[in-house]
Amino acid sequence: MNQQFFAVSELSKRFGGLEAVRAVSFGVQPHEIVGLIGPNGAGKTTVVKLIMGLLRPNGGRVVFRGMDITGVPTWQRVVQGITGTFQNSRPMRQLPLIANVMVGLYNPRVSRQGEWVKTVQARALDALEFVGLSDLALSPAGELSQGDLKRLEIARAIATNPDLLVLDEPFAGLSQAETRLLATSVHRLRKGGRFGRLHSEGCAMIIVEHKLSELMRIADRILVMHFGELLADGPPQQVVNDPRVVEVYTGQTAGQPVQEEPE
Numbered sequence: 628m629n630q631q632f633f634a635v636s637e638l639s640k641r642f643g644g645l646e647a648v649r650a651v652s653f654g655v656q657p658h659e660i661v662g663l664i665g666p667n668g669a670g671k672t673t674v675v676k677l678i679m680g681l682l683r684p685n686g687g688r689v690v691f692r693g694m695d696i697t698g699v700p701t702w703q704r705v706v707q708g709i710t711g712t713f714q715n716s717r718p719m720r721q722l723p724l725i726a727n728v729m730v731g732l733y734n735p736r737v738s739r740q741g742e743w744v745k746t747v748q749a750r751a752l753d754a755l756e757f758v759g760l761s762d763l764a765l766s767p768a769g770e771l772s773q774g775d776l777k778r779l780e781i782a783r784a785i786a787t788n789p790d791l792l793v794l795d796e797p798f799a800g801l802s803q804a805e806t807r808l809l810a811t812s813v814h815r816l817r818k819g820g821r822f823g824r825l826h827s828e829g830c831a832m833i834i835v836e837h838k839l840s841e842l843m844r845i846a847d848r849i850l851v852m853h854f855g856e857l858l859a860d861g862p863p864q865q866v867v868n869d870p871r872v873v874e875v876y877t878g879q880t881a882g883q884p885v886q887e888e889p890e
């Protein structure tokens with residue numbers, strides 16, 4: 628096998644007495660789309676934050692292109708090619724969408740050269756176009772619907788041209804039609820190509836999502852978390868038929884008849 632593109636090994640995070648993430652290990656291949664599912668409180672967002680460098684693990688490692696990046700700060704991970712979106716988006720509400728995307732691309736080295744504004748503005752606009760928000764580029768972010776905010780988050784992330792994109796519930800608050808549209812765009816991102824002036828080599832993705840049908844459609848692999856642990860890791864069809872996964876989602880042991888009332 629080639630050098631590991633991305634992996635977490637034995638990753639653990641405690642909040643006081645709570646073990647939110649317990650010895651979680653998995654790898655991601657270049658251009659692979661990995662779905663991360665599990666009940667509320669399973670530890671999915673904590674894993675996302677550990678990958679983005681927003682939290683420090685109590686144990687374990689994060690490895691990107693063969694390098695240990697466990698202690699690397701978030702901004703440096705973005706430069707290296709890892710970025711993501713938050714479960715709860717917090718845009719600068721009074722600023723227009725385009726400014727919200729541009730700040731994510733701020734780089735003091737480039738900005739000194741004067742070309743920064745022009746280049747970054749164009750790039751931000753292309754990212755907005757990719758998610759279908761270019762018509763609203765000059766509107767304040769505070770006027771956006773929940774669904775559009777989700778798309779703004781994705782625009783901010785893809786404008787940095789990531790190699791690994793981590794999305795925490797990107798479809799939450801979107802209608803079924805919006806979800807399908809965004810899922811198709813996201814799927815397109817994997818392969819890459821030219822999106823206006825954005826040249827994307829394509830990227831791998833880790834997508835946390837509750838809308839399983841859309842996720843099953845676009846994911847190559849599904850990870851299931853439960854009480855901080857990784858319960859299953861495999862192709863979508865295999866995972867949804869895994870008795871342990873069925874049990875977590877239905878609260879019922881697969882293959883067992885529904886308990887009858889005693890006589």
Ligand SMILES: Nc1ncnc2c1ncn2[C@@H]1O[C@H](COP(=O)(O)OP(=O)(O)O)[C@@H](O)[C@H]1O
Nearest residue numbers: 642645647665666667668669670671672673674
């Ligand atoms: N900053 C925090 N401080 C204390 N507990 C936290 C914190 N963040 C998450 N938790 C707890 O860790 C567990 C996992 O949370 P989270 O990763 O958000 O789960 P998920 O995204 O799967 O719903 C939950 O029990 C949650 O309450």
Ligand SMILES: [Mg+2]
Nearest residue numbers: 671672673714
């Ligand atoms: Mg979460």
